[in-house]
Amino acid sequence: MPVYADALVPIPPSWVALHASEIDEFSHAGTWLTGEERLATVEGARDARSRAGLQLAVPRAGIAPEELLPDDSLGLIARLAVAPGALTRADYAAARAAGMSDGEYVETVSIVSRVVNIDVFARGVGSLPPRLAAAAGGEPASDSPRAAPEGAWLPTVPAGSAGGADAVRAYGGPSPQPFIYRALSLVPVESRRCIMGGDAQYLPLDRFMDFTYSHHEGLTRVQVEMIAARVSVLNDCFY
Secondary structure (H helix, E strand, O other): OOOOOOOOOOOOHHHHHHHHHHHHHHOOOOOOOOHHHHHHHHHHHHHHHHHOOOOOOOOOOOOOHHHHOOHHHHHHHHHHHHOHHHOOHHHHHHHHHOOOOHHHHHHHHHHHHHHHHHHHHHHHOOOOOOOOOOOOOOOOOOOOOOOEOOOOOOOEOOOHHHHHHHHHHHHOOOOOOOHHHHOOOOOHHHHHHHHHHHHHHOOOHHHOOOOOOOOOOOOOHHHHHHHHHHHHHHOOOOO
16 A cells, blocks of 8 residues: 555645655665664564554564564664653663664664654554565665764764765755754764655755745744644653
8 A cells, every 4th residue: 555545634745755765765774774673673663652552553564673683772762662752871871882883873763763753644644654665685884974072972973064075975965954963963874864854844954044934835834833842842852
């Protein structure tokens, strides 16, 4: 079934295309995780949310997370999926102590946040969570950009001229970037995916300071920001 074919309301084609590409991308090898490990991360997040009563169970794509991922990783995935606002630096330190690299940590955070975004959206439009594709072959790219300590728990790629070519890879250009996008920049492809989601579902970053602009038909920018602020409060968003 195509993504959101059973939705109760019309979905912008650009959103359908974005979410379909996300579902497909989960099944491919990433920067530090294989396609199977990425799908196991998605399945682990969905299992945790289903157990917590936050969404319906979804048939698995032939991947058993408990067989592919260590218990420490599964615990982190569950916390990210169910109560991300409660995540602490101690959780990050525990993941590192258990053998997870900074790159693997960032990729895991990104995958979980992206699938939760899709599944919450699906629930909101009355659709079943999209089914996953089968795991594709290939090896992780193991690509490390030049990053620096910038006050976060782990290094990030500086924005602007300080980041050079790595800033272009992570952000699509040399312009300044908010920390919400820089947080995933240690794995540039994940940072770009986060930006793609924001551009489609929220508003393009280059229009952020234009308070007369709204990316959503029927909603003013003020209404959009009020909704965003309320959702952030409900989710204990750090930002």
